Amino acid sequence: MVGFFGFLRQTLIELWQAVLPPRYFSWQTVIYMSLFSWLMSLLARLLETTAFTIGLLATISWICLALGVGWALETNKVRLFGIPVAPWVSGAILCIFLFGSWGGRWLQPALVSWPLVSFAVIAVPSLVSWDFALKKPSPIVRQQLALLFCLSLLFSSWFQFYFRIQTWVREYPSLVADSVDHSAFVYRFPGQGVALPAGVTHLTIAEEMLREQIDNKPWPSVERWLLNLEGQRQAMQRRVQSQMGRDADLEDSLWQLDFQPMSNGDGYTLNLWAIWSGPAANPSGYYLEKTCLLMPVNRGGLVDAETAAPGYTTTQWSSLTCELQTPRQAGHPRDTQQQG
Numbered sequence: 001m002v003g004f005f006g007f008l009r010q011t012l013i014e015l016w017q018a019v020l021p022p023r024y025f026s027w028q029t030v031i032y033m034s035l036f037s038w039l040m041s042l043l044a045r046l047l048e049t050t051a052f053t054i055g056l057l058a059t060i061s062w063i064c065l066a067l068g069v070g071w072a073l074e075t076n077k078v079r080l081f082g083i084p085v086a087p088w089v090s091g092a093i094l095c096i097f098l099f100g101s102w103g104g105r106w107l108q109p110a111l112v113s114w115p116l117v118s119f120a121v122i123a124v125p126s127l128v129s130w131d132f133a134l135k136k137p138s139p140i141v142r143q144q145l146a147l148l149f150c151l152s153l154l155f156s157s158w159f160q161f162y163f164r165i166q167t168w169v170r171e172y173p174s175l176v177a178d179s180v181d182h183s184a185f186v187y188r189f190p191g192q193g194v195a196l197p198a199g200v201t202h203l204t205i206a207e208e209m210l211r212e213q214i215d216n217k218p219w220p221s222v223e224r225w226l227l228n229l230e231g232q233r234q235a236m237q238r239r240v241q242s243q244m245g246r247d248a249d250l251e252d253s254l255w256q257l258d259f260q261p262m263s264n265g266d267g268y269t270l271n272l273w274a275i276w277s278g279p280a281a282n283p284s285g286y287y288l289e290k291t292c293l294l295m296p297v298n299r300g301g302l303v304d305a306e307t308a309a310p311g312y313t314t315t316q317w318s319s320l321t322c323e324l325q326t327p328r329q330a331g332h333p334r335d336t337q338q339q340g
Contacts, residue, residue: 028069034064040195056171059318062097066090071193091118111159115152122148148183171250174198174276199288200254200326205240206257206272207322215320219296222318226261226268254278258333267295273333284331292322 027322041057057158068100070090078085094117099110125252126137136147168175174197193305235256244252256275270292280286296316 008055017075022080027068027075030064030068030071034061034068037061059097062093066093066097066121066291069093087112087118087121088114089117090121094121111154112163114295115155115160119149119152149214172254172278174251174254180318197274197276197279197288197325198251201244201259201327202240202252202255202274203272203288203290205243206236206259207292209236209288210270210272210322211320214318217318221320229259251278261291261294263293263320264293265295270294270320271321275332282330284335285326286330287333288326288329289333290322290326292320294320 037057038061040060041054044054044057053336067090072085073089074084091114095110095114098117099106099113102109126141126145127135129135214225215234236259240257241252254277256277258273258275260271260273263269268292272290272292274288276288278285295318297319
C-alpha cells in the first residue's frame with residue numbers, strides 16, 4: 001500500500017514538473033494564459049455577461065494561443081524543409097480567429113490573408129520593440145523582410161487566383177466543358193466528370209418549342225411559319241429566357257440561340273445552334289449544334305383513293321425528328337456556312 005502511494009506521489013511530481021513552466025517568461029506561461037482566458041470567457045457566457053466582456057476574453061485567449069504556439073515551435077527549432085514553421089502556424093491561428101468568427105464562407109479570406117498575416121508576425125518583432133518604439137533593422141534584415149513580403153504577396157495572389165477560378169467554374173459551367181489541354185494553370189484529372197454546358201438546355205427548350213409549333217401540323221402552315229425566320233428566332237430566345245426563369249445561371253446571357261432551315265428534298269433540315277460568346281479555348285469560340293429533319297407526310301387511310309373525286313389531293317402534314325447529339329463545333333455557324 002505504501003509502495004502504491006509512493007508511486008502515485010512520484011507520478012504526480014513528474015507530471016507537475018512536466019507542466020510547470022521552467023520560468024515565468026516562457027511559452028508554457030503564455031499557453032496557460034490562453035487556456036485561462038478561454039475558461040473565463042466560457043464562465044462569462046454562462047453568467048450571461050455583456051458581449052464585450054465575452055469577446056475581450058476570447059480575443060485575449062486567441063492572441064495568447066498564437067503567441068504561445070509560435071514561441072514553442074521556434075524554441076524547439078521546428079523546421080519544414082529548413083523553413084521555420086512558427087510564424088506560419090501563428091498566422092494561421094490568427095486568421096482562424098479573425099475570419100472564423102464571421103461565419104459563412106470565411107475560408108477564402110482567411111487563406112488569402114494567411115501569408116500576409118504570417119509576414120506581419122515575422123516583421124513586427126523586427127520593426128517594433130517591447131515598449132512599442134520603432135526599430136531600424138539592419139540592411140540584411142531589411143532585405144530579408146522585403147524578399148519575404150514579396151513571397152507573401154505571391155502566395156496570397158495564388159490563393160486568390162485559385163478562388164477566382166473556382167468562382168468562374170461555379171458561375172460559368174460551360175468553361176469546364178471546354179478544352180483545358182493548353183491551359184498553363186488549369187488541369188482536369190483523368191476520369192473527372194464534366195458538366196453539360198447550359199447551351200444543351202437551351203437547345204432542348206428550342207426543340208420543345210419546334211415540336212409545339214411545327215410538328216404534326218398542316219404543311220402549308222409550317223411553310224408560313226418558316227417565312228418569318230427572324231421573328232421565330234426572337235420568340236425562341238424569349239421562350240428560353242422565360243422558361244429558365246429565376247434559376248437562370250450567370251452564363252445564360254452568354255448563350256445565343258439561332259437556327260437556319262436548309263432545303264432537303266421535299267422538306268427541310270433545321271440546324272439549331274447554341275452559340276457561346278464567352279471566353280473559350282478556341283479564339284473563334286464554339287457552338288453546339290442540334291440537327292432536326294422536317295418532312296411532309298401523307299396521312300393514309302383517311303380517304304379511299306378509288307372513291308375520291310378526280311383531282312382530289314390530301315393535305316400533307318409535318319413530321320419533325322431531331323437528333324439527340326449536340327456536337328460542339330469550333331467557330332461561328334454563320335461563318336462556317338459562308339465558307340461552305
